[in-house]
Amino acid sequence: MDNAMQPEDTPELRALYQGFKDNHLNPLWTQTGDLMPLHPRPKAVPHVWRWADLLPLAERSGELVPVGRGGERRAIGLANPGLGGRAYVSPTLWAAIQYLCPGENAPEHRHAQNAFRFVVEGEGVWTVVDGDPVRMSRGDLLLTPGWRFHGHHNVATEPMAWIDGLDIPFSQQMDVGFFEFGSERVTDNATPNYSQGERLWCHPGLRPLSHLQDTVSSPIGAYRWEFTDQALTQQLLLEDEGMPATVEQGHAAIRYVNPTTGGDVMPTIRCEFHRLRAGAETPERREVGSTVFQVFEGQGAVVMGGETHRLEKGDMFVIPSWVPWSLQAETQFDLFRFSDAPIMERLNFMRTAVEGQ
Amino acid sequence: MDNAMQPEDTPELRALYQGFKDNHLNPLWTQTGDLMPLHPRPKAVPHVWRWADLLPLAERSGELVPVGRGGERRAIGLANPGLGGRAYVSPTLWAAIQYLCPGENAPEHRHAQNAFRFVVEGEGVWTVVDGDPVRMSRGDLLLTPGWRFHGHHNVATEPMAWIDGLDIPFSQQMDVGFFEFGSERVTDNATPNYSQGERLWCHPGLRPLSHLQDTVSSPIGAYRWEFTDQALTQQLLLEDEGMPATVEQGHAAIRYVNPTTGGDVMPTIRCEFHRLRAGAETPERREVGSTVFQVFEGQGAVVMGGETHRLEKGDMFVIPSWVPWSLQAETQFDLFRFSDAPIMERLNFMRTAVEGQ
Amino acid sequence: MDNAMQPEDTPELRALYQGFKDNHLNPLWTQTGDLMPLHPRPKAVPHVWRWADLLPLAERSGELVPVGRGGERRAIGLANPGLGGRAYVSPTLWAAIQYLCPGENAPEHRHAQNAFRFVVEGEGVWTVVDGDPVRMSRGDLLLTPGWRFHGHHNVATEPMAWIDGLDIPFSQQMDVGFFEFGSERVTDNATPNYSQGERLWCHPGLRPLSHLQDTVSSPIGAYRWEFTDQALTQQLLLEDEGMPATVEQGHAAIRYVNPTTGGDVMPTIRCEFHRLRAGAETPERREVGSTVFQVFEGQGAVVMGGETHRLEKGDMFVIPSWVPWSLQAETQFDLFRFSDAPIMERLNFMRTAVEGQ
Amino acid sequence: MDNAMQPEDTPELRALYQGFKDNHLNPLWTQTGDLMPLHPRPKAVPHVWRWADLLPLAERSGELVPVGRGGERRAIGLANPGLGGRAYVSPTLWAAIQYLCPGENAPEHRHAQNAFRFVVEGEGVWTVVDGDPVRMSRGDLLLTPGWRFHGHHNVATEPMAWIDGLDIPFSQQMDVGFFEFGSERVTDNATPNYSQGERLWCHPGLRPLSHLQDTVSSPIGAYRWEFTDQALTQQLLLEDEGMPATVEQGHAAIRYVNPTTGGDVMPTIRCEFHRLRAGAETPERREVGSTVFQVFEGQGAVVMGGETHRLEKGDMFVIPSWVPWSLQAETQFDLFRFSDAPIMERLNFMRTAVEGQ
Incomplete structure (x- = not known):
């Protein structure tokens, strides 16, 4: 939308505009095209990040950056070049590569933001979600929906990398975020092959009679x-x-x-x-x-x-x-x-x- | 509810009651307790049918009664002793034992009534539901929801018995039934280990992107x-x-x-x-x-x-x-x-x- | 569906059929057409009841039949000629003409059955639903959904007739009915022009912020x-x-x-x-x-x-x-x-x- | 959340951070507190705009700024002082005072954004929504849900002001906006007291049988x-x-x-x-x-x-x-x-x- 029809620039108009400014007002007619485009005109741009670049930087972070309370996670966010350097891969989504060295613990916390992990390679990390340890292996999708405590620990002899996805940008812009610290280390060090959630829920078309209430997010911790x-x-x-x-x-x-x-x-x-x-x-x-x-x-x-x-x-x-x-x-x-x-x-x-x- | 308070029996009252009868009317006050009990007072009674009785009768039916167009199924319905001999196991439900001999074909048809089969023992029968052959084996639940064509055929060397469950009594009393004949014999003689529906749907927590529309009944033919x-x-x-x-x-x-x-x-x-x-x-x-x-x-x-x-x-x-x-x-x-x-x-x-x- | 294909009548078959009978069983193949018709074949028949017949019979009932605990209501049910004389207007529905004389009280009770009244003429009766008195006037639809206490009283100088509709036949056949007696007389003798439910809810497109939980039945007592x-x-x-x-x-x-x-x-x-x-x-x-x-x-x-x-x-x-x-x-x-x-x-x-x- | 635990600043770390920057990456551990606050920490601030300030500025705009294609509306947006001067009253909402002089026409358009108007005083304007003219009077709420054509015209002898509310900030940040120009002037100059939508829908608890499909937004144009x-x-x-x-x-x-x-x-x-x-x-x-x-x-x-x-x-x-x-x-x-x-x-x-x- 163009703003072809604009009032003539006069001292009176300037006084009016100054009045707007003094009163925290902003007229539509000077900005319509930007506010209401003919179709979405995102500031975010299409972009490709190469695994060949991501993985070495994550490995180097493993050497230089500790994991622990405060920074919480060794996660490196993809920053869309159109979004001013913030770690937003889009206006709504966060995507990061996370890296955990052998023996390391990412402390437990919970937040309103919804999160998942997807494993493109490697294994040896268990993520503990509300007390339920979930194995992370190649090709698995792991969920930590909003407000569930979660931490990770690497029990293998090799470091492991995976990707995180969250709704952090949406949450931040919409002012919906809550956060709470949990245990300094994961609360359960067990390394079972299947989590309790999977054992209860991963039977096709079968629902436990003990769990007939629908849940906002999936009760399956690992796909x-x-x-x-x-x-x-x-x-x-x-x-x-x-x-x-x-x-x-x-x-x-x-x-x-x-x-x-x-x-x-x-x-x-x-x-x-x-x-x-x-x-x-x-x-x-x-x-x-x-x-x-x-x-x-x-x-x-x-x-x-x-x-x-x-x-x-x-x-x-x-x-x-x-x-x-x-x-x-x-x-x-x-x-x-x-x-x-x-x-x-x-x-x-x-x-x-x-x-x- | 008792009808303690009844009008006195007089010629006038009798004339009134005759007037009701002549006009197809029926007063509430003579029947409240029966119509509106304090809690459900079913005519149906609790009852047990023994497999030791059911199976021999089914076997004998296999010898004496053909399967084919008209009778449609060699199914013997459980008749609740409280429901006057009709093949209603309850006011809503039909339960039957069905029996199919080697080589037999139960012709295809469809009806508004919803149906399932459950297999307590045996195998060798395939039920073909809207063209998809579904193996029937011990412990399996097989669905044929309303208005899907279905027929059965026994490809084994042994007869097979299973139970059928339907909403026939409900449908009959509520006048909701429709019925249509299909093919004289099952339309697909294949005997795959898993039906198409299972192959598409029986992956826990995974939904085919080609099937995002919710369905009234389950798309899984066999559990x-x-x-x-x-x-x-x-x-x-x-x-x-x-x-x-x-x-x-x-x-x-x-x-x-x-x-x-x-x-x-x-x-x-x-x-x-x-x-x-x-x-x-x-x-x-x-x-x-x-x-x-x-x-x-x-x-x-x-x-x-x-x-x-x-x-x-x-x-x-x-x-x-x-x-x-x-x-x-x-x-x-x-x-x-x-x-x-x-x-x-x-x-x-x-x-x-x-x-x- | 015809049962063209029936087994030959032999002593063996008769013995089998006797075995069915002895064991409370009933074969499908002798009854398919009736159980599973090609389309609904209701026993109920189309029928017209004339107001010119209904009203005089109701008036005469007003003279001869008291209203009170036990019989509960002076209601005369329409009995579909196809349904064997029971006061079922259809397999699911009850329809009746109800009649209340000046000064009379129909005692309070509640039941699982859902009910409404519709007024074709007259006024002067208030129905009290869970303590809320609801005026009944010509053209109004009045609701008493399942399990709400309700009674009626006539405060006018003329008798009043109206029709009742309920799901009594459905409830009776499905064995879902519960019933509880309440107060002998209506609990609130007020005769307001509008009930509380109307005053709270009958503003088009406006919902009270105090009532944001959806309800199974309408909260509006009178339309x-x-x-x-x-x-x-x-x-x-x-x-x-x-x-x-x-x-x-x-x-x-x-x-x-x-x-x-x-x-x-x-x-x-x-x-x-x-x-x-x-x-x-x-x-x-x-x-x-x-x-x-x-x-x-x-x-x-x-x-x-x-x-x-x-x-x-x-x-x-x-x-x-x-x-x-x-x-x-x-x-x-x-x-x-x-x-x-x-x-x-x-x-x-x-x-x-x-x-x- | 504080970032107490940060890696030591070394040449190696700086090289790593440069690597992040070169590859459009941004580590979580340098920004957690901001991205994931303990509770919402909005940039938007509480603020009051006085009608005594708003109305004179709107009136002055009526004198100096034309209404027409391009600028589309003489609407002055409330700009939250915490949101950098943009006409966002909050991160999701737009609120504006709109002003229309006697005889003026705000041309028709439609957009994905949802909009309403609320009238604190005055009358004489009709808003035409998808061809249905809707009177705007004091105390009325008027809806123009997403993608409905709408224009306004003032048929009175006095100017009129009202407020507009939209989800423009949300739409802009989430990249969901579409916009289409319509007629240069409103398509229907009638000034009925009640719109067609009201006449069809504003009867409490009554739904037209011709409109049984639920709609995403309310079909009522004016409350x-x-x-x-x-x-x-x-x-x-x-x-x-x-x-x-x-x-x-x-x-x-x-x-x-x-x-x-x-x-x-x-x-x-x-x-x-x-x-x-x-x-x-x-x-x-x-x-x-x-x-x-x-x-x-x-x-x-x-x-x-x-x-x-x-x-x-x-x-x-x-x-x-x-x-x-x-x-x-x-x-x-x-x-x-x-x-x-x-x-x-x-x-x-x-x-x-x-x-x-």
């Missing part, structure tokens, strides 16, 4: 790679057999959901996993809201806003609101995805445009 | 015994570890749910599986609505309305509305359960009373 | 004729102005709703009011579930199952499940309607077929 | 002062009679709701009206999210963050997230309120603390 991989494999096999099982030809995908509702795992963050057959391409899409991907396996490319970026394992990229994007797979191409779509859907702001539809 | 058994085993182990995982001490239980909503598998029928530790007893309960159990494994007893019935594998029993009941386990005691609780809950008639609560 | 009439008048005016405000040409209608949800007033009963312009006809409809109408004003006719019945003020008629029906208006034609549609919708059994759609 | 005043008057009378009708002693309040759901009028904005008896005080409250009040009538005060501000008719004030506040009434004290509470509730971030509870 294991084994199941994700099977689900995607089956979708592609079903597609081969002529069943409508994939999103589009050659493109299998699952959404991680809260088994008490069938909806998103947390109120602000959607998590998905996508698999493209070698050679597959997705149509160009625009969506309201921002999304982050991490390549889990394979080679391919993303086209964002007309620019093509070749991608390798571990690479991460962000697509801001309404920026057109598509994926191309050279090999079988596996990607983890998270986004703020639940915010947009719950507040009725979601819109999607797909090329050719 | 396999393997998962049910694991879930119950884990609940008892978690109880041992001090976690709140069981319904009550020594009593593990799962509800089968629709993964798109976390709610009941079908709009009118709830399905559950219960496991008691040897020696466990449940407190006495009264619930609005009727429920049917089948013993899957182990020995124990049910106390219904004060009377104790010892139970063996395959035995079935019905508990009418508001009749007090409790279970007692001699050995580890496994029971499949179904009920009309979704009707009562959706229409806000559910009430529960548990002894000592 | 006044004044508002109903205005709403219908406006719909026809808007239709004249070219707005899509009516159900179909010349047919205005409102549904009475629960303001906390926008849904039906009670979990089992839907209430509506319909107005047809003189000369209007509705297309032929079939619906699952049963419905009852009372003519409030005007002349017209109903066609049910092909038979035409001319109608006058106060006449009542019932349309069983899936029976085709349509309305014809000679004059402006006002009808109150209630049905069991919430049952059918909540349990996913609703189907509708409209001629030409 | 009239007459109804609001009656609702509040009745609440105080009911309180006098001992009924639980008010929020707390002496404090009546209504929420404006969507009649199709009973929930908030729009997905992001809650609107309420509060009335305090003379002498009443509310307990101190803290709430997540921000809220704006405008005094409609009477004198009183608000205490925000410990500071007391005396208030007159038309004065507006904002309370940022988690700032403690309470109201004090000298005379009967009427206030319109709007807030972003639906955002907080739908995303599960709402928390409330009330003194003494």
Whole structure:
């Protein structure tokens, strides 16, 4: 929207504008285009971070920066180049690489912000969520929904890196954050293969009679790679057999959901996993809201806003609101995805445009 | 409610009552107690059917009664002794033993009524639901929600028996039934180990992105015994570890749910599986609505309305509305359960009373 | 469904059938057609009750039958000729004419059954619902949802008649009824023009901040004729102005709703009011579930199952499940309607077929 | 949260930090306290704008600034002193005074942002929403939910001022805005007393059968002062009679709701009206999210963050997230309120603390 029609600059007008300023007022007619654009014009930009850059910096942090009360986590946030250097990967989302050395403990705390972790490689860390130790292994999605105490400890002989996703920017801008310190060290040093939450809830289509109350966030602490991989494999096999099982030809995908509702795992963050057959391409899409991907396996490319970026394992990229994007797979191409779509859907702001539809 | 206060019997009153009759009217004051009891006074009675009786009769039917278009199914309905000989196990529910000989085909049809099958023993039958062949094996719960075409065929060398549960009495009394014949024989003779629905949906907490629309009934055609058994085993182990995982001490239980909503598998029928530790007893309960159990494994007893019935594998029993009941386990005691609780809950008639609560 | 394919009658078969009988069993193949019809085949029949018959019988009851504890209400139920003389207007619904003489008190009680009253003429009675006295006047719909204490008293010098609607047949067949006696006389003898519930809730689009919890049934005790009439008048005016405000040409209608949800007033009963312009006809409809109408004003006719019945003020008629029906208006034609549609919708059994759609 | 535990400043650390910067990364441990505060620490501050200042500046704008395509509206936004001069009254909300001279037309447009108007005094303007002309009068709340075309025109001989509320700051920061120009002048010059939406929907508890589909936002275009005043008057009378009708002693309040759901009028904005008896005080409250009040009538005060501000008719004030506040009434004290509470509730971030509870 242009502001073609502006009043003439006169001493009277200047006096009026000074009156606005003195009274903490600001007229719409001098700023409409910026405030109410024809379509989303995000300050955030599409950007790719390379695992080849991220991992060495995380390793170096492991050598130089302690983990402990105060700083809380050795987490390095992806700072969208359009957002002024703040550790916001988008206006709503935080994405970081976290790194924990053998024997280290990230102290327990809790916060209103919703969080997850996704493991692109490595193992040996257990995250303890409200007293329930959860193993972290390659391909797993781990949840720590808002206001649950959580800490991490590395019981292996190797350091481990993973990515964190949170709604920190949203929480900070909307002034909704609460935070509380917990135990200095994780409260349970056990290293079970499966957490209590998984043992109670990870039986397909079966709900414990002791837990019939729906929960705001998923009670599943860990979504294991084994199941994700099977689900995607089956979708592609079903597609081969002529069943409508994939999103589009050659493109299998699952959404991680809260088994008490069938909806998103947390109120602000959607998590998905996508698999493209070698050679597959997705149509160009625009969506309201921002999304982050991490390549889990394979080679391919993303086209964002007309620019093509070749991608390798571990690479991460962000697509801001309404920026057109598509994926191309050279090999079988596996990607983890998270986004703020639940915010947009719950507040009725979601819109999607797909090329050719 | 008693009708203590009745008008005096006079010629005038008789004339009035004749006037009612002539005009298809019926006064409340002559019938209140029956119409509006102080608490549910079901005509249906608690009753036990013995597997030792059911199975031989089913076998004999296999010899004498053909399966085919018209009769449709070799199903023998449990007729509650209080309900006048109709094949109603309760005012809402139908329960039957169905029997299929080697090579037989139960022709395809569909109906508004919701149906499931549960297999207490045997295998070799596939049920084909809207073209998707579903294996039936011991401990499995199989769904055919309203208006889906389904037929069965036995590809084994042995006959097979299982139980059917439907909402036929409800449908009949409420006049909601529709029925349509389908193919004379099952439309797909394949005998896959897992149905398409399972392959798409039976990955815990993962939802196919191609199926984001919630469905009225569960898209899972088969709930396999393997998962049910694991879930119950884990609940008892978690109880041992001090976690709140069981319904009550020594009593593990799962509800089968629709993964798109976390709610009941079908709009009118709830399905559950219960496991008691040897020696466990449940407190006495009264619930609005009727429920049917089948013993899957182990020995124990049910106390219904004060009377104790010892139970063996395959035995079935019905508990009418508001009749007090409790279970007692001699050995580890496994029971499949179904009920009309979704009707009562959706229409806000559910009430529960548990002894000592 | 016919049972074309029946086993041959042999001594062995008879022995088998005797075995069924001895064990409280009943085979499906001898009864399928009845249990699972191709479409609803209700025992209930379409029927019209004339106000010219109902009112004199009610008046005569006023002379001969006392009102008091035990009989509880001077209510005369409409007994569908197809339902064996029981006071069931349909398998789910009760409809009655109730009559109260000057100075009489119908004692307080409560029950799980949901109830309403609709006033086709007269005034002078207050119904006291959970202590809140509610005036009853011509054209008003009054609610007493399940488990609320209620009694009536007539403070006028004339007797008063009105109709009651309840879900008694449903409750009785489903065994969900509870009943409790209350005060012998109404607990509050005040005769305010508007009840507390109306004063709190009857402001369009405004919700008291003190009552933000949704309620199962509507908190509005009385839906006044004044508002109903205005709403219908406006719909026809808007239709004249070219707005899509009516159900179909010349047919205005409102549904009475629960303001906390926008849904039906009670979990089992839907209430509506319909107005047809003189000369209007509705297309032929079939619906699952049963419905009852009372003519409030005007002349017209109903066609049910092909038979035409001319109608006058106060006449009542019932349309069983899936029976085709349509309305014809000679004059402006006002009808109150209630049905069991919430049952059918909540349990996913609703189907509708409209001629030409 | 303090960052007590920071690594020692060394050349190696500086190199690491430079590496972060070069790769668009930002470590959590240097910023935790700011990103994840112990409780909301809004940049926005509590502030009062005086009607005595607002109205003259609006009047002067009427003389100096034209209304028309481009600037679109003669609206002057309240700029929270803590938010850097942008016309954000809070991080989520926009509040403005809008001014329209006799004969003027504010051209039609639509946008994804949700909007309402509230009229503290004056009349003569009609706002045309998707072709439906809606009269604006003192005490009325007028809605223009997202993506509905709307324009205003003043048909009176006097200028008119009112306030606008929108979710512009939220939309801008979350990148969800879309905008489309419509007609240069309002599409319908009629000046009916009641809009079509009101005529269809403003009948308490009655829903048009032609509109059974729930809508995301309220279909009511205007909530009239007459109804609001009656609702509040009745609440105080009911309180006098001992009924639980008010929020707390002496404090009546209504929420404006969507009649199709009973929930908030729009997905992001809650609107309420509060009335305090003379002498009443509310307990101190803290709430997540921000809220704006405008005094409609009477004198009183608000205490925000410990500071007391005396208030007159038309004065507006904002309370940022988690700032403690309470109201004090000298005379009967009427206030319109709007807030972003639906955002907080739908995303599960709402928390409330009330003194003494």
